[in-house]
Amino acid sequence: MLSIIQAALQNSFSYAEYRTLVSKLIQEGQSTGNEQSADLLHYSELNETRMNRLEKTLKMDSEVLKTLENLKSKQTWIVISEGWCGDAAQILPIIKLMTETSENIKLKIVLRDENEVLMNQFLTNGSKSIPKLIILDENLNLINHWGPRPEAAKNLIIDYKAKHGIVDETAKIALQKWYLDDKGISTMKEITKLL
Structure with missing residues (x-):
């Protein structure tokens, strides 16, 4: 596992680098990932708007803040993501805010399709669902993982899906509304419990 993590870190981005990459690709009419389509480009554009809004409006939960400020050991948090992923657009700004509150946490982002070996270690019910947060200690040993959503x-x-048989646009809109109403609190609290 250590060699897989080290290889992924060699191929990782800071949060700012990730945002720059996604923006650049959108300007070129592309999305991150192996697959390219008008839909994935459209989702990437929507997600860029969502992330811009969240970066301005998210507030840190006071209990979570105390826990993170009191974190004594160094950690590396790797998030597996893609620019077209709606859940990642909602969750990455929350994780960024959390890591900024502790000098002991370093955040790195890797693209799912470019890090398949790592992704395959953290499948959700057999699928490559993202985002996936991997929490590592200072020696890059796994502490815990979380994702893809609260x-x-x-x-x-x-x-x-049980009621309608599919996840359609109505479900996606309901999910985005849930994220908007939750304001990141569930994500913050769930991740903090894993530390």
């Missing part, structure tokens, strides 16, 4: 958001999609 429990309540996951249940919203499971319930919708």
Whole structure:
């Protein structure tokens, strides 16, 4: 596992580098990832708007802030993502905000399609669902992992799929509304419990 993580870190981005890459690709009419389509480009554009908004409006939960400020050991957080992923657009700004509150956490982002070996270590029910947060200690040993979405958001999609048989645009809109109403609190609290 260590060699897989080290290889991924060699191929990783800071949050700012990730945002720059996604923006540059959008300007070129592309998205991140192996697959290219008008839909993925459209989702990338929507996600860029979402991330811009979240970066301006997110507030740190006070309990989470205390926990992160009191974190004594150094950690590396790797997030597996892609620019077209709606859940990643909602969650990456939250993780960025969390890592900024502790000098002991270093954040790195890797693209799923460019890091398949790493992604295959963290499948969700056999699928390459993202984002996936991997929390490592200072020696790059696995502490825990989380993702692709908070429990309540996951249940919203499971319930919708059970009732309607598919995850369609209506489900995606309901999920985005859930994220908007939650304001990142569920994500912050769930991740903090893993530390």
